[in-house]
Amino acid sequence: MLKASVIGATGYAGVELCRILLTHPQANIHRLSSVSFTGKAISEVYPALRGLCDERLVSEDEAIDGADVVFASLPAGLSEPIARKCLQAGALFIDLGADFRLHDPDTYESWYQKKYEDPELHGQAVYALPELFREEIEGARLIGNPGCYPTSVALGLAPALKGGLIGSEDLIIDAKSGATGAGRGLSQTTHFCECNEGFAPYKVACHRHTPEIEQTLSILAGEPAAVTFVPHLLPVSRGIVSTIYAKLKGGASLPEVRQRYLDFYESAPFVRVLPEGEVSNLRNVRCSNYCDISLHLDAHTGRLIVVSAIDNMVKGAAGQAVQNMNIALGLDETAGLLFVPPAI
Numbered sequence: 377m378l379k380a381s382v383i384g385a386t387g388y389a390g391v392e393l394c395r396i397l398l399t400h401p402q403a404n405i406h407r408l409s410s411v412s413f414t415g416k417a418i419s420e421v422y423p424a425l426r427g428l429c430d431e432r433l434v435s436e437d438e439a440i441d442g443a444d445v446v447f448a449s450l451p452a453g454l455s456e457p458i459a460r461k462c463l464q465a466g467a468l469f470i471d472l473g474a475d476f477r478l479h480d481p482d483t484y485e486s487w488y489q490k491k492y493e494d495p496e497l498h499g500q501a502v503y504a505l506p507e508l509f510r511e512e513i514e515g516a517r518l519i520g521n522p523g524c525y526p527t528s529v530a531l532g533l534a535p536a537l538k539g540g541l542i543g544s545e546d547l548i549i550d551a552k553s554g555a556t557g558a559g560r561g562l563s564q565t566t567h568f569c570e571c572n573e574g575f576a577p578y579k580v581a582c583h584r585h586t587p588e589i590e591q592t593l594s595i596l597a598g599e600p601a602a603v604t605f606v607p608h609l610l611p612v613s614r615g616i617v618s619t620i621y622a623k624l625k626g627g628a629s630l631p632e633v634r635q636r637y638l639d640f641y642e643s644a645p646f647v648r649v650l651p652e653g654e655v656s657n658l659r660n661v662r663c664s665n666y667c668d669i670s671l672h673l674d675a676h677t678g679r680l681i682v683v684s685a686i687d688n689m690v691k692g693a694a695g696q697a698v699q700n701m702n703i704a705l706g707l708d709e710t711a712g713l714l715f716v717p718p719a720i
């Protein structure tokens with residue numbers, strides 16, 4: 377059995393990793409780390425885990441020691457030195473944050489106000505969206521797990537962009553996320569009374585996932601992509617729905633577009649291209665590693681409308697991280713991830 381440690385296990389994405397690893401057939405939880413709760417059991421922080429995972433929280437160094445795989449689920453800007461230690465210790469390192477996602481150091485610096493300190497390390501990092509970059513992930517030792525919104529957008533657009541069905545300029549992304557996307561820390565915007573029964577966009581056309589989205593879409597299109605990305609805070613706990621608008625080129629019909637999507641995702645176990653007439657709904661992917669994609673055509677404007685739904689903490693974070701571990705280490709991609717979304 378692989379020994380897997382989680383650094384930042386007390387955060388929302390970290391505790392989702394614990395939940396998934398607990399039933400993984402080829403990995404065991406080795407150690408869990410925290411700064412604020414060191415010495416306590418994870419089940420004291422999250423009582424849902426009582427009797428299932430009563431592991432004591434330890435320091436970062438103790439978590440790395442003896443691990444085969446280390447997941448870091450920390451705020452941006454903290455992962456470089458941890459990655460270095462893991463590689464030196466011979467462990468696979470998977471970062472759930474943003475520190476190894478952007479290829480261009482200047483872009484990272486301008487959006488995250490921090491420099492890449494260790495360029496050699498970044499040279500080894502793989503941006504790991506399995507459905508798009510599976511071959512690069514196989515055998516990788518340092519993985520940058522994609523952001524939640526960028527995952528939903530890239531999966532939603534990849535077949536159309538790669539197949540030249542749409543242009544890469546003037547893409548409009550209207551995305552909504554549940555409040556767990558903001559993490560466990562308290563803030564006024566995610567405070568119950570502030571977000572319940574309210575609904576609004578935030579960081580309009582200036583969210584830090586914009587360059588990550590454009591990076592992937594540019595690779596897919598083979599030319600620079602430009603997006604208008606507007607995220608919204610949805611007053612639910614979990615789930616992301618991205619509704620994406622793109623001008624169709626060449627007049628493909630909806631059944632033809634859908635067939636391209638089905639072909640593209642033929643060997644992708646976690647992407648479900650919905651039948652014509654159905655609409656993706658975050659309810660159907662909650663607590664699962666699935667991405668549901670529905671396709672629609674606005675005959676009036678000739679726009680393709682793609683609706684892509686994921687669970688932000690599973691396919692958007694912990695589930696995708698475990699999928700990446702499986703691929704990197706040559707395990708079955710679906711190991712530990714075939715849990716069924718609750719129907720209601």
Ligand SMILES: NC(=O)C1=CN([C@@H]2O[C@H](COP(=O)(O)OP(=O)(O)OC[C@H]3O[C@@H](n4cnc5c(N)ncnc54)[C@H](OP(=O)(O)O)[C@@H]3O)[C@@H](O)[C@H]2O)C=CC1
Nearest residue numbers: 384386387388389410411412449450473557559560688693
């Ligand atoms: N939530 C989501 O849906 C998604 C999150 N992510 C990314 O995953 C990462 C974690 O996010 P999330 O779980 O939501 O965040 P949380 O705020 O819920 O958790 C943050 C974790 O980081 C630890 N931490 C905070 N500050 C420090 C510090 N200075 N040094 C060491 N540890 C620290 C906390 O540990 P403690 O307080 O116990 O010391 C806690 O375990 C982020 O990079 C986020 O962007 C990515 C995709 C989706």
Ligand SMILES: CC(=O)N[C@@H](CCC(=O)OP(=O)(O)O)C(=O)O
Nearest residue numbers: 473474523524553554555557558
């Ligand atoms: C609802 C909500 O606030 N969502 C978060 C999601 C970002 C996130 O998790 O981003 P990184 O993984 O790139 O840090 C946000 O918009 O900042």
